[in-house]
Amino acid sequence: EPEVTQTPSHQVTQMGQEVILRCVPISNHLYFYWYRQILGQKVEFLVSFYNNEISEKSEIFDDQFSVERPDGSNFTLKIRSTKLEDSAMYFCASSSGGVGGETQYFGPGTRLLVL
Amino acid sequence: AQKVTQAQTEISVVEKEDVTLDCVYETRDTTYYLFWYKQPPSGELVFLIRRNSFDEQNEISGRYSWNFQKSTSSFNFTITASQVVDSAVYFCALSVPYGGSQGNLIFGKGTKLSVKP
Numbered sequence: 001e002p003e004v005t006q007t008p009s010h011q012v013t014q015m016g017q018e019v020i021l022r023c024v025p026i027s028n029h030l031y032f033y034w035y036r037q038i039l040g041q042k043v044e045f046l047v048s049f050y051n052n053e054i055s056e057k058s059e060i061f062d063d064q065f066s067v068e069r070p071d072g073s074n075f076t077l078k079i080r081s082t083k084l085e086d087s088a089m090y091f092c093a094s095s096s097g098g099v100g101g102e103t104q105y106f107g108p109g110t111r112l113l114v115l
Numbered sequence: 116a117q118k119v120t121q122a123q124t125e126i127s128v129v130e131k132e133d134v135t136l137d138c139v140y141e142t143r144d145t146t147y148y149l150f151w152y153k154q155p156p157s158g159e160l161v162f163l164i165r166r167n168s169f170d171e172q173n174e175i176s177g178r179y180s181w182n183f184q185k186s187t188s189s190f191n192f193t194i195t196a197s198q199v200v201d202s203a204v205y206f207c208a209l210s211v212p213y214g215g216s217q218g219n220l221i222f223g224k225g226t227k228l229s230v231k232p
Contacts, residue, residue, distance in 0.1 A: 033220075035220070042206070042222045042223065042224045042225055043160070043206060044222070045219040045220060045221070048216065048219055050216075056219055058219075089158060093160075093220075095217055099212075100146070100212025100213075100216070100217055100218060101146075101167065101210045101211075101217065101218055103150070104162075104217075105162060106160035107159075108159045
């Protein structure tokens with residue numbers, strides 16, 4: 001069964017460093033998402049991406065964040081200058097096209113720790 | 116504004132008990148979608164079910180069942196004859212598509228279910 005994959009599974013970085021989180025969505029899906037979950041808290045939407053551009057973003061997704069689909073398979077989230085409060089689990093998700101509200105399938109997550 | 120409330124923070128049951136996880140949602144839109152996801156201790160988010168706002172039929176899948184009631188804006192999840200492997204955090208989520216977008220997921224805070232042997 002197709003699944004979303006994410007690398008790395010864990011990343012430790014120093015405050016102020018740039019990190020890139022990578023995702024390979026399900027191959028025939030058209031919509032891609034990033035969410036984050038601070039430890040013990042709820043899952044929060046960051047950004048959605050369709051047709052090579054951002055379709056929606058939350059207040060969390062400020063200028064420090066960017067997303068890219070550099071080729072036909074990868075979808076990346078870059079944090080330019082990490083802060084302590086960026087420590088969280090980051091989930092990538094993808095969904096097929098359709099009338100709306102299609103199921104989003106999540107990857108296993110990348111646990112980011114900023115020291 | 117859209118919101119999902121899962122009032123039960125933690126529930127503990129003994130194996131074979133039935134347990135219901137509550138979910139109340141808020142939206143003014145008439146077209147929306149509701150979801151349940153399971154997050155086991157390993158951390159991944161596993162999709163369980165999706166319902167659209169026009170389909171109030173209850174659904175049963177094995178030991179799992181879902182009760183969708185628009186009159187009370189609730190989408191409750193029942194596990195029958197719970198098992199230790201059901202121990203996880205369960206999230207209810209709402210999606211409201213608009214303007215051609217799929218709609219992002221708005222999650223509740225989750226209910227941590229512990230099933231003891």
